[in-house]
Amino acid sequence: xxxxxxxxxxxxxxxxxxxxxxxxxxxxxxxxxxxxxxxxxxxxxxxxxxxxxxxxxxxxxxxxxxxxxxxxxxxxxxxxxxxxxxxxxxxxxxxxxxxxxxxxxxxxxxxxxxxxxxxxxxxxxxxxxxxxxxxxxxxxxxxxxxxxxxxxxxxxxxxxxxxxxxxxxxxxxxxxxxxxxxxxxxxxxxxxxxxxxxxxxxxxxxxxxxxxxxxxxxxxxxxxxxxxxxxxxxxxxxxxxxxxxxxxxxxxxxxxxxxxxxxxxxxxxxxxxxxxxxxxxxxxxxxxxxxxxxxxxxxxxxxxxxxxxxxxxxxxxxxxxxxxxxxxxxxxxxxxxxxxxxxxxxxxxxxxxxxxxxxxxxxxxxxxxxxxxxxxxxxxxxxxxxxxxxxxxxxxxxxxxxxxxxxxxxxxxxxxxxxxxxxxxxxxxxxxxxxx
Numbered sequence: 001x002x003x004x005x006x007x008x009x010x011x012x013x014x015x016x017x018x019x020x021x022x023x024x025x026x027x028x029x030x031x032x033x034x035x036x037x038x039x040x041x042x043x044x045x046x047x048x049x050x051x052x053x054x055x056x057x058x059x060x061x062x063x064x065x066x067x068x069x070x071x072x073x074x075x076x077x078x079x080x081x082x083x084x085x086x087x088x089x090x091x092x093x094x095x096x097x098x099x100x101x102x103x104x105x106x107x108x109x110x111x112x113x114x115x116x117x118x119x120x121x122x123x124x125x126x127x128x129x130x131x132x133x134x135x136x137x138x139x140x141x142x143x144x145x146x147x148x149x150x151x152x153x154x155x156x157x158x159x160x161x162x163x164x165x166x167x168x169x170x171x172x173x174x175x176x177x178x179x180x181x182x183x184x185x186x187x188x189x190x191x192x193x194x195x196x197x198x199x200x201x202x203x204x205x206x207x208x209x210x211x212x213x214x215x216x217x218x219x220x221x222x223x224x225x226x227x228x229x230x231x232x233x234x235x236x237x238x239x240x241x242x243x244x245x246x247x248x249x250x251x252x253x254x255x256x257x258x259x260x261x262x263x264x265x266x267x268x269x270x271x272x273x274x275x276x277x278x279x280x281x282x283x284x285x286x287x288x289x290x291x292x293x294x295x296x297x298x299x300x301x302x303x304x305x306x307x308x309x310x311x312x313x314x315x316x317x318x319x320x321x322x323x324x325x326x327x328x329x330x331x332x333x334x335x336x337x338x339x340x341x342x343x344x345x346x347x348x349x350x351x352x353x354x355x356x357x358x359x360x361x362x363x364x365x366x367x368x369x370x371x372x373x374x375x376x377x378x379x380x381x382x383x384x385x386x387x388x389x390x391x392x393x394x395x396x397x398x399x400x401x402x403x404x405x406x407x408x409x410x411x412x413x414x415x416x417x418x419x420x421x422x423x424x425x426x427x428x429x430x431x432x433x434x435x436x
Contacts (some may be wrong), residue, residue, distance in 0.1 A: 002188050005082075009032030011351075012189075013080035015072070015105050019055055019087035019263070019333065020122060020157040023232040025372065026058045027168045027193045029066030037070045040108075045070045054361065057099050057161065057331055077112040082189065085109065085134075086122040086157060088263060088334070095270045097126065098356040099133065106134045110141025113150060118182055120153035120317055124212060124268050126275035129180070130154045145278055153186050154204045156211030161262075162331035172196045174208035215268040216286055221255045222265070224288035229257040229436055233303075240435065257436045258417060259300075259389070260293040261327035261338040289435065296436075297341025300416060303434055304342075304385055305349050305434035307412040310432035313384045316350035321383045323398075325357040325365060325373065325388020332359050339389045340369055343412055354380045358394045382408035389407075391417040 004010040013036035014025040022037070029035040039045050047053070078081055085093045087101040102123055109119055116139040119131050119138060130256065135146040146148050150308040173194045175186040187198045201207035220377050231241040239257060246252050269290050273283045306313055327337040343353045354374050357365075362373045374380065386403050388395070400420055403413065409429030413420065418435050425433040 002192060005032045005189065006192070011036060011079050012079040013038055013077050014085035015039075015083060015085045015109065017041075017048060018086070018088060019057060019161050020159045022048070022053060022055070023057050023159060023168050024067055024086060024122070024157070024235055026062050026066045027104050029068035031192050032064075032086055032424065033067050035066070036076050037068045037074070038077060039070075039073065039296045040072060040074055045072050055161070059161075065100065074108050074112045076108060077113060077353060078114050080114070080117060082118045082120065083109055083113070084120045084155075085092060087122045087273070088116070088335075089125055089267075089318055090263065091267050091270050095269050097274050099125075099129070102129070102134065103137060106137040107141050108189060110127060110138040112430070113138060113144060115144060115149050118151045118153055118185065119188060120177075122155055122157040124156065124215075124264065124271065124273040124435040125208055126212060128275070129206045130204050130208060132313045137169065141396070151178055151182040152204065152216060153182055154215075155186060156207055158211075158214075159348045161333050162328065169193055169195045172199055173199050174199045174207050174210060176201040176345065178204065181383045189286045194290065209272075212268050212272045214374045216289075218255075219269050219293060220261060220289040220423075221253060222260050223292040224260065225255045226257045226260075226436075230299065239415065255416075257296075259327075259334045259338040259341075262333065263327075263335045266293065266327075266336050266338065294338075294341075296434045297338045298345045299344045300387070300389075300414065300436065301345030301349075304387060304414050306411065307414065307432040307434050308385055311410040311412050313410060313412070313431070318350075318384035319354060319380055319382070320346060320385045321355055321381075322355045322387045322389050323357075323376065324339070324388070324392055325355050325360045325371075325396055326390055326392075326395055329391045330359065330393055332361055334360050334365055334368060340371070340387065343371065349359075352380075357390065359392055372382070381406040385412040387414040387416065390417050390420050395419070400425045400430065404428040404430060 011034045012028055012032055014021050015038050017037050017039040024382045025037040085105050087105045090098045092098045133154050146152055155175045160166050177183040183200055191198050232239045260400050269286050272285050276283045277304045326334050346353045356374050365371050365373050383406055412432040413425050413430045415435035422433045
């Protein structure tokens with residue numbers, strides 16, 4: 001049967017051409033003929049048809065060489081024997097799971113589903129969403145019955161934006177389905193593109209649960225280090241030197257303090273905690289970790305203000321330059337970036353923040369956050385302080401001396417990611433240097 005997909009006699013469709021769906025679609029298109037890449041965004045599809053990926057997750061060469069039909073026509077899904085749904089699963093302003101994109105995609109799939117097809121979800125969800133929410137929606141809009149007329153599967157995405165080592169092909173793929181035959185089909189299908197291996201989960205809920213706890217574990221570990229950083233600062237101890245010393249033990253985990261944003265680590269825990277509370281359990285540890293990590297932007301802004309006061313700098317009306325706005329280094333993704341928390345908190349103190357990020361799309365930042373990125377670092381200098389928030393490679397050539405040239409008297413340098421040497425910063429003329 002797999003040879004039918006390789007030859008294009010049976011087709012695969014991927015719904016959602018974002019950070020998850022596009023790399024998967026391109027990988028599929030390198031092995032299988034006639035892959036369909038569907039998205040509701042006309043602009044996005046037109047870009048891909050011209051060979052350009054604004055996220056830079058795939059190269060123009062890869063787009064050109066893959067056998068993929070990019071389309072906004074949902075009727076194209078009727079040709080697919082396997083439909084993979086890879087749409088965002090964000091949270092709303094109340095930190096409650098927002099399933100609207102997933103529900104909308106399920107309705108589109110349902111209206112264009114062929115009998116006998118398999119629908120696989122890759123979006124991060126809490127246990128039960130695939131079978132209890134998505135399946136019934138497909139049934140409603142298709143008139144077909146799950147488990148009889150079509151099959152459901154779940155294979156959690158493990159994309160790490162900006163990572164050119166741990167790509168789709170190089171990450172172990174978890175697969176699951178309503179029945180063993182469909183599980184075997186998905187294992188064989190994904191196995192044609194995944195070099196790292198396939199893991200067959202016990203059932204769909206197990207796979208959903210495994211995905212959501214992967215990021216919860218990272219979130220909690222970073223929260224621990226963030227809390228330790230706050231404690232060590234109060235004790236007058238350098239956190240990074242502590243971590244270097246502790247890291248000499250063979251089983252010490254190398255986590256570092258920092259802002260925790262993005263569409264995964266900063267979001268996924270709320271999916272499980274929402275479901276936990278729905279079934280009558282109030283999670284303590286998970287939410288404690290979230291509270292710590294959500295607080296870090298405010299904490300960094302507060303430390304900036306304290307350092308400015310110690311340096312004898314007037315706070316109200318001052319200008320502070322923030323380097324970086326994306327949720328992590330070397331990506332264009334600004335979804336759920338926590339740098340915005342620093343910006344908002346500084347404004348509460350009467351400080352004027354100016355943000356520069358060579359990776360972020362200025363229009364996207366303007367539309368999403370109402371913030372205008374600056375293109376020229378000299379445009380609003382002199383600054384009273386600089387916050388190095390994101391460690392982009394494009395910032396690697398920037399020296400403390402250059403940053404000092406952008407500032408007025410006794411400026412402060414807030415080094416969130418530990419990019420600079422404190423002694424060099426002092427020698428360059430910074431009045432105060434602080435790192436997380």
